[in-house]
Amino acid sequence: MVGSSARAPLQPFLRAGSRDPLRGGDAANKKPVLVFDGVQKVYRQSSGADMHVLRGVDLEIERNEFVFVTGPSGAGKSTLLKLVYRSETVDDGRILFCGRDIARLTDDSIPFLRRNLGIVFQDFKVVPTWTVAQNVAITLEVIGLSTRLIRQRVAVAIERVGLAGRGGDRAGVLSGGEQQRVAIARAIVGEPALVLADEPTGNLDPALAIDILGLFEEIHAQGTTVMFATHDRTLLDVRPRRILVLDEGRVTDVATGLDHFSDDIAIDAEDETSAPRAIVAPTRLRRVG
């Protein structure tokens, strides 16, 4: 499904400061935060051949969900997230964020989109020469808050991630886990509508990875929608969560506790409570029972 409109600027309600336009109001609460509608993404390789990373992906992320995005390496997990924060553009289809088609955004509007997102990366992406507080504060500085308000909110965010009292430390002297906490604080300090985590535990040891996942869960518990991309199966098993499996360019929406990396994904047709919502009907689904 291709959006026919020309590239359009992001609508006003997603301008700076409007961090969660879905908060408040029954009508707003019913809207999905994120909708992929027939999204295609193709990379042209140096050999000239096309590599279809995403093939007609359809999915919806509701408000206040915690969703894992998983799949083998190279499946397109990062690409999926990059399309959301517009580091990449779709080749076909629509992506609706809070009801707005972000696939058609102009370059001038992309900053406003990102102010409503919180993004955490595998390689942390903190500025080592800045202090912890400066790294976190940048999210609020770009939206023009006052220095006093920035200082207050940064202190709260730093405390939330367990780095209270470390605001004045240079980020470059922190451990990997601590740097990732700084990145998480930076992602949440602006109270975004959606937090995207692209393999945030990829560079951390297993114990730290569980800690970081716990941090994301705390953030989610306080009302933030989270998309967590990972190939680490141990994290998927920590708690029952919705899981989106990416494989050969297609997304399969499955419940936890199933063998997500098997060739065929089995569901129990008799048990409605455990069956995933039928967002798509990929050919690989096989009914049992």
Add this chain to the structure above:
Amino acid sequence: MSGSIERAKRGLVAEWRLHALSVVSLAVAFVCLGAALLVVFNLHALKDRWGRTGRASVYLKDGAPPAQVEAIVSALKNIPEVKEVRYLSPADARAVVFGQSGGDPTLKAVPQEAFPASIEIDVAPEVPESEVQSIVGKLSALPAVEGVETYGTWTARLASVLQGGTMAAAALAAIVFGAVLAVVGSTMRLALTRRRAEVEVMRLVGASNAFVKTPYVLESTIQGAIGATAAVAVLALLFFLVKSRLDADLTGLFGLDPMFLPPLAVLGLVATGGLLGAMGGALGLRRLTAV
């Protein structure tokens, strides 16, 4: 804006070596420009000074009767526009030239007969050029007078030199401006490259192009202003060093005390440095559009 200023300060401190190198380059360029301006400024003052002085030298023929010379001197003294009249004999003229040359032995060998007698006239500054020319015309017609020199040719030549100097200074200014823009632009592009991690983070949290670029433009503005200020300081130091050694000679030669650039010109130079720095930074970063 306060955030941009804060980030600009951080950038200046973090990259102080890079900025210091750029400031030195800018200072060298501005010293050249400032020196050209200084010369033009003093030439202009000299032209004004000599242009206002209605001075003439009435050269007398060899063997002019003393009575006729006395009559000319007396007549000139009675003209209200004439402030001063001095008769210089050949011996007097030789002594003046010998004294001005600082005792040059070559001039000492020149015979007295080579120096004509003259009557030096100073006309009041407010007297129009036309009246001076009228007096000169009447003097030239006298039988005892060989010729009259009003130094009009000299001041015209000086005006011509000044015009040429002004054009050269303008050309030098254009070259300096281009050099400043290039140096500042390159410096800021290098600073941006070295701080790529910062820019990437700012982009990811939703910073606009203006948010990213403003601190860099502020840095480049400060660079330009400091470069120009340093140039003025160096120029002043050199000027007063040279003046302290050659003051008497320069004053005696030109009849004018050399002056440093006036305060407004200094402020203008510093402001120009800042403005060029801002332009250089903005131009150097104009291709920064990728999100």
